[in-house]
Amino acid sequence: MGAMSKVKFGIVVFPGSNCDHDAYNVARHVMNQDAKFIWHKESSLGDADVIILPGGFSYGDYLRTGAIARFSPVMKEVVQFAKNGGTVIGICNGFQILLEAGLLPGVMLRNSSLQFVCKFIYLKVENPLTRFTSQCERGEVLKIPIAHGDGNYFADAGTIASLHEHNQIVFRYCSGSGEIDDVANPNGSLLNIAGIMNEEGNVLGMMPHPERASEPMLGSADGKKIFQSMIESLVLS
């Protein structure tokens, strides 16, 4: 891709998605790239360079979060796109859908408080050598909000060991000054895990919402770094 052309973001819309417009707004108006919505019944992703699975409550999430969305026609294409090395980011409900679809390992449990929680939290960048975090320093602390009822990440010991081994843990919840402890853990996630990627490094799932923290007026613009990283990785490739 040439340095002059714009990156094409494809934002998948499931019935019940509600952060689709927010992701679109950042891609299109804040980052000044191309963006389009992809209705879940479609059977092609078109010419998208990046697929965003946005937050929300797909199909109402009356069953398990993301459990029905993964059967949407478009998900077959998303899985194929990912297998071909395409860049996929799942945010919040999108992360949950990636877990259900088997593109990422582990599961999401109810928050340990048993309550939905919406607030700004801090996030430590554990791995800056990814196409999602290249604009961050190792150990950098980002201020980004969360908004979920099921963000309590869990995986068995073998999976965790494998995540460590391949540097797949990208973000962990931390304090404002970067300490990773129980106080800074908003949902009971194992090891304060907030975001992981697949072994190949082209699929990221994260519970925090970078699209809600990409304009200073909204309380933080740290989330822009994640969009910027994805754009740079594509423009330079």
Place this chain on the structure above:
Amino acid sequence: MISPNRAEPEVTRELALHHGLTDEEYDKVLSILGRTPTYTELGIYSVMWSEHCSYKNSIALLKTLPRSGGRLLVSAGEENAGLVDIGDGLAVAFKIESHNHPSAVEPYQGAATGVGGIMRDIFTMGARPIAALNSLRFGELSDSRARQLFRGVVKGIGDYGNSFGVPTVAGEVYFNKFYQGNPLVNAMAVGVVKHSDVASATAHGVGNSVMIVGSATGRDGIHGATFASEEISEKSESKRPSVQVGDPFTEKLLLEATLEVIRAGYLIGIQDMGAAGITCSTMEMSAKGKSGMRVDLDKVPVRESEMSAYEIMLSESQERMLLVVKKGCEEQVKSIFDKWDLHSVVIGEVTNDGIVRVFKGGELKAEVPAESLVLGGGAPVYIRNAAEPAYIRDRKAMDFQSLRSIPDYGRSIKTLLASPNIASKRWVFEQYDSMVRTNTSVLPGSDAAVVRIKGTEKFLAMTTDCNGRYVYLSPRKGAEIAVAEAARNVVCSGATPIGITNCLNFGNPYKPESFWQFKEAVAGIGYACRVFNTPVTGGNVSFYNESPESSIYPTPVIGMVGLIENRFHITTAAFKNPGDDIILLGKNRGDINGSEYLQQLFGFAGTDAPHFDIEEERRIQECCLKLIQRNLVASAHDVSDGGIAIAIAEAAIFSSFGCAVQIPNEKSLRNDFLLFGEEQSRIIITCPRDNQREVTTLIRQSNVDYCLLGVVTQEDKVSINEIAILDGEELREVYSDSLGKRMSS
């Protein structure tokens, strides 16, 4: 001609009374129809003439409120919600509504469907909802039932709004034993619409199709409106089936499909189905369009088998709409709803004789003149007897000087900050998604929330306010204060107030003392709205908020919206920079009457609402807004519950700074009265030292009292008159964790 159906109960006067109609009302039904009503018709009249749908005991007084003027485009009562012009070809629609009774017996679903109902009121006008607010009242948290209700209501509001995808940005919660048996759950929604996309709730054009869209109809919520029109009693538990069940996912689909169909131009009119379901929407749309309808209930998608005409007409199943579609556009409408996997079925057509005819199984089940049923038409209008209650008539002036003094002022500050009425509502608002749609510029917790309108340079500030104790002590003054405080909160956020919606929660209107409170409060709201030039866009009346234990404090909740035309005018309560001067707009009078201090430390409500002078209030608000709009101030915070000491502490708590304050006390007021008195019309602002001259000059020109209070400090310590010196971090912890601790204990 209608023939009686043997499967249905025989309609008698006794059955009519059992349905909640009075003798006089039943006689009126007989005379309108010229015959005995059918069972279905009896159901229709009883629900349409219930207090909830007809406003029969309130409408005469509501008409005295300012319902036009200013930026108002659609007057109150004309449509589902009023519309206020905000320029750029846009209008804002907003409304507040109660769901008290259902929440009292089923807090989770009661509150959830309250949110769903008010959202539909907004998007049925073609407006996209951009924010939700609420106003809640419960009994004391020491009571386990109150905690259970509180927990259920908050979860219900959160689960519905979060899934629906509209941010819940502001609200208020108060706890008092008078709400023990009868909690209040008022939900407000704000939406934005292009002038050209506004939809109307009307039916006209003979032969145009009547369609029902959205969820299938079940037996839930039958007679919900009637249930809401009586006092809560031991029997209320048995009314649990009158509570509807919410489905935010379907509502989200309904929102997208509805906005799409409105913009496509296929509609004559649209109305959501809330109270009284198909009955209310068919009757009101026909009456508004001076038309009529022929409706075949066999075509209505139902969830349960064997539903009778009576049940289908009275069902309050959620997430449904009634559409009047231009003849020939039915398939296009259907294809839009199909895309969203929603039902859309033609169930009838528009006629022109003013009669709504309802068929089921080929039989005519109801044949009623629409006009005879609706508010503003044949629905009864009463003016009830009002009598000043003894507690007000016989009250004596009280000498508060004899009150025991509590010399540890720092401790009193902490007690107040920890009290659930003042403490941070973080435990509540963190359960709400306050950020979705990425417009929330000022998050919950400041004086008012601020939400941007994408595609413009504009922002809306919004708040809900009412101190029920003030209204109880002095209904007229208390209601004026509710409007004034809402306006003050909006002004402190940098906005010009543009209108209010109100939710009037009162007791039984057939009790002269209750009705007197209502009458006085409406007079107060009307007067204050005229002074602040904020017309009433609409709202809701909830009577019968009584339970065997008690009657509630009369609680006329004010939902106010203000307009900010420039992002640099957005202002919050938090101190911003060490070294900034702290200035009080207004005057300290040490009026402890009606205060949270009296309530929390002495268990006494007081004898009157605190000092309030509406002209002084108006001058102070105008002055504050001018200071903000000239970019002279760094922060602004209104002085309310807990008085000036709490307002100062909060401004420090919201920041990471402290302050050194010396409140002047020339009249040697008692220290606790000075610190905690709640006399109205005070705002704490801060400004850079360099702006001080210009600020004080403008204040003097505005004919407003003021005094210099002190300075914002780097040192994280709140020091007030050297009689209360408190650690900032400690105050933050007390303020922010108290409510959560009470809920987890």
